[in-house]
Amino acid sequence: MKKITISDPTLRDGSHAIKHQLTIKQVSDYCAAIDKTGVPIVEVGHGNGIGASSIQVGLSGESDIRLLEAARNNLKHAKLGVHCIPGFATIKKHIKPALDIGVDIVRCASHCTEADTTRNHITFVREQGKQAFGVLMMAHMAPVDVLVEEAMKMESYGAEAVIIMDSAGAFLPDRVEIVIGRLCDALNVEVGYHGHNNLGMGVGNSVVAARAGATILDGTARCFGAGAGNTQLEILVPVLERLGYETGVDLYRLLDAADVAEKELLLSTPTVRSISIVSGLSGVFSGFTSHVERISAQYDVDARDVFFRLGKRGIIAGQEDMIIEEAYKLHQENLRKKSGIPL
Amino acid sequence: MNTKQLAMIQEDCARICVNPERFSVLKNESILITGGTGFMGSWLAESIAYLNDNHRFGIKLTLVARNMDRFRENQPHLASRNDIFLLEKNVRDLIDIPEDVSWIIHAAGTPDNRVHSSDPLDVINTIANGTMQVLDASTRLSNLKKIVNISSGWIYGSQPKEMSHVPEWHIGGPNSTLTTSAYAEAKRMGETICSVYKGQFRIPMVTLRPFAFIGPYQMIDKPWAINNFINDAINGGPIKILGNENTIRSYLYPSDMANWILTALCEGESGLVLNLGSSEGCSLREVADLICHCIPGETVVISQTLNRKPKYSIFVPDVTKAREELGLELSVSLHDAIQRTIEWLKLRQ
Numbered sequence: 001m002k003k004i005t006i007s008d009p010t011l012r013d014g015s016h017a018i019k020h021q022l023t024i025k026q027v028s029d030y031c032a033a034i035d036k037t038g039v040p041i042v043e044v045g046h047g048n049g050i051g052a053s054s055i056q057v058g059l060s061g062e063s064d065i066r067l068l069e070a071a072r073n074n075l076k077h078a079k080l081g082v083h084c085i086p087g088f089a090t091i092k093k094h095i096k097p098a099l100d101i102g103v104d105i106v107r108c109a110s111h112c113t114e115a116d117t118t119r120n121h122i123t124f125v126r127e128q129g130k131q132a133f134g135v136l137m138m139a140h141m142a143p144v145d146v147l148v149e150e151a152m153k154m155e156s157y158g159a160e161a162v163i164i165m166d167s168a169g170a171f172l173p174d175r176v177e178i179v180i181g182r183l184c185d186a187l188n189v190e191v192g193y194h195g196h197n198n199l200g201m202g203v204g205n206s207v208v209a210a211r212a213g214a215t216i217l218d219g220t221a222r223c224f225g226a227g228a229g230n231t232q233l234e235i236l237v238p239v240l241e242r243l244g245y246e247t248g249v250d251l252y253r254l255l256d257a258a259d260v261a262e263k264e265l266l267l268s269t270p271t272v273r274s275i276s277i278v279s280g281l282s283g284v285f286s287g288f289t290s291h292v293e294r295i296s297a298q299y300d301v302d303a304r305d306v307f308f309r310l311g312k313r314g315i316i317a318g319q320e321d322m323i324i325e326e327a328y329k330l331h332q333e334n335l336r337k338k339s340g341i342p343l
Numbered sequence: 344m345n346t347k348q349l350a351m352i353q354e355d356c357a358r359i360c361v362n363p364e365r366f367s368v369l370k371n372e373s374i375l376i377t378g379g380t381g382f383m384g385s386w387l388a389e390s391i392a393y394l395n396d397n398h399r400f401g402i403k404l405t406l407v408a409r410n411m412d413r414f415r416e417n418q419p420h421l422a423s424r425n426d427i428f429l430l431e432k433n434v435r436d437l438i439d440i441p442e443d444v445s446w447i448i449h450a451a452g453t454p455d456n457r458v459h460s461s462d463p464l465d466v467i468n469t470i471a472n473g474t475m476q477v478l479d480a481s482t483r484l485s486n487l488k489k490i491v492n493i494s495s496g497w498i499y500g501s502q503p504k505e506m507s508h509v510p511e512w513h514i515g516g517p518n519s520t521l522t523t524s525a526y527a528e529a530k531r532m533g534e535t536i537c538s539v540y541k542g543q544f545r546i547p548m549v550t551l552r553p554f555a556f557i558g559p560y561q562m563i564d565k566p567w568a569i570n571n572f573i574n575d576a577i578n579g580g581p582i583k584i585l586g587n588e589n590t591i592r593s594y595l596y597p598s599d600m601a602n603w604i605l606t607a608l609c610e611g612e613s614g615l616v617l618n619l620g621s622s623e624g625c626s627l628r629e630v631a632d633l634i635c636h637c638i639p640g641e642t643v644v645i646s647q648t649l650n651r652k653p654k655y656s657i658f659v660p661d662v663t664k665a666r667e668e669l670g671l672e673l674s675v676s677l678h679d680a681i682q683r684t685i686e687w688l689k690l691r692q
Contacts, residue, residue: 116460116461119457119460119461123457123564126564126571126574127564127574129574129575129578129579149521149522149523152460152521152522152523153460153461153522153523156456156457156459156460156523157457157460157461158457158571160583160585188585188586188587188654189585189586
């Protein structure tokens with residue numbers, strides 16, 4: 001039977017959905033519940049990863065250290081993972097303390113064309129005898145040849161797996177099949193897939209990824225995650241099992257953990273809202289949604305227009321200030337139109 | 344490095360210099376090594392220091408490297424010797440070589456594939472332009488006797504599956520469209536540059552194509568399978584095999600490496616091309632099992648690739664030519680090489 005390793009970033013990607021205000025109690029309760037299910041990897045922390053708490057992408061309610069300690073205390077079986085974007089995360093200030101707390105896996109992420117930035121972090125983690133995965137974010141923005149090249153770089157730095165992250169939920173199944181298939185051909189290490197649900201493709205794309213050779217799949221309880229949410233974990237697992245994959249996850253306990261997530265974490269159940277569909281279609285990171293909505297309201301412009309304009313500019317995470325720029329430009333254009341001044 | 348580690352290196356040097364007369368042409372000569380503080384340079388420096396100390400060779404050694412700080416810190420016993428001179432320079436900027444130099448070992452260019460991936464242009468620049476620079480400077484030496492160019496076994500490209508050992512005559516080549524081929528392609532170019540200088544300037548030239556090594560002085564964090572395995576095992580395991588466990592590699596112990604290089608320098612006819620490595624091919628699974636055997640306790644080996652069999656590769660040299668032309672033999676088995684490496688690393692702790 002083919003095996004799939006499930007990685008659960010509910011307490012990391014979900015942080016986006018509550019503006020990074022995860023509490024110690026939420027982390028403890030969910031970790032205690034998910035630890036009973038057999039899910040082998042649980043990712044915890046700020047939505048943009050360790051060290052990312054900032055005015056630009058959002059300040060955390062709790063420090064990384066406290067969140068990770070709470071998780072570690074409640075994970076007896078699952079490995080504890082962190083997301084790490086070099087730049088936000090530095091080796092000395094963030095990675096080393098995290099490893100000291102007992103983090104097992106560091107998922108070193110970069111924009112899909114910038115794998116070079118992960119070299120020192122991956123190397124450091126491997127030197128410490130811990131697991132390092134490479135993560136290529138916003139993978140829809142690069143041609144498959146570029147993704148292969150960048151993934152090979154991560155492999156050469158020592159990444160033990162490379163995860164393709166569909167951060168904007170923009171992938172369609174054909175594309176997933178090509179990308180994952182090519183990576184599996186080119187790499188010696190495992191390939192993983194992290195889906196988002198903007199176009200309703202979360203579980204479907206993950207299944208396609210598994211069929212194309214991916215062996216690590218990410219999913220979150222109740223889709224708890226950025227924008228339209230992630231691949232829904234408690235659906236993904238039974239679907240995979242029904243298709244003949246072995247996940248090692250106990251369904252009933254997983255459903256119980258999802259109930260805990262719904263009760264403890266979710267302010268509202270994620271749905272694929274209109275704005276999330278636009279985020280997926282425009283290929284802009286789902287995590288931008290709340291910022292785009294807020295800033296568009298401020299400038300009295302249509303958030304959908306802002307999303308498409310950001311998509312045209314190829315905006316990526318970390319460039320949140322561009323939202324203001326585009327909203328302002330749009331606002332100015334609208335004013336000119338109204339007053340009859342030529343653009 | 345502590346005294347116990349140093350003692351191990353000295354034992355190995357004694358093995359290299361078991362027949363010192365073989366290197367007698369180097370007596371009272373001046374040798375320059377580029378890439379002089381790396382793994383290869385360090386072992387050559389140890390060997391030459393041993394010949395000077397124990398057999399009164401009187402060799403003057405100049406090591407060229409772009410940064411000497413780490414060398415001074417880690418190998419003060421070499422850095423502080425009065426017969427070893429440190430020339431801190433990028434090989435690309437090596438305009439003048441000390442005029443008494445009569446032998447050169449050109450070993451510049453890191454084999455670290457993390458650097459190849461992240462800075463391929465610098466890799467190409469250092470290898471191709473650096474080689475040209477060294478050879479250019481060498482044309483101005485009045486007493487140059489020989490240059491050994493350290494190329495790479497990767498210049499053969501992917502070793503054909505039906506070829507268990509790749510011989511020097513094999514004309515393969517890396518995939519020139521891949522960024523990751525930068526190192527191998529640059530080394531190929533380096534060989535061609537050497538051939539041109541040999542032809543146009545009649546510089547006596549020997550080319551060596553190194554494969555893989557394991558032994559003291561090797562950085563355990565280097566991203567190569569055996570290093571990772573040993574690192575995993577020393578840290579309490581398990582040993583993780585990434586990729587196909589049937590991938591075949593061979594590893595030469597560095598005392599043999601130094602012996603082969605010095606012999607090629609002394610006895611190799613100009614134009615000679617030799618593989619530098621062990622012909623004792625082993626699958627990654629066998630290597631991991633050997634490491635488990637060398638470490639007390641219950642280290643386990645896990646193969647990390649689920650559901651698919653990644654392509655396996657072979658990287659093992661045919662060393663018949665080295666044996667026949669220079670009488671070079673393997674004196675340390677893979678098992679002993681691993682055992683000594685682990686022992687040396689443990690002494691570090």
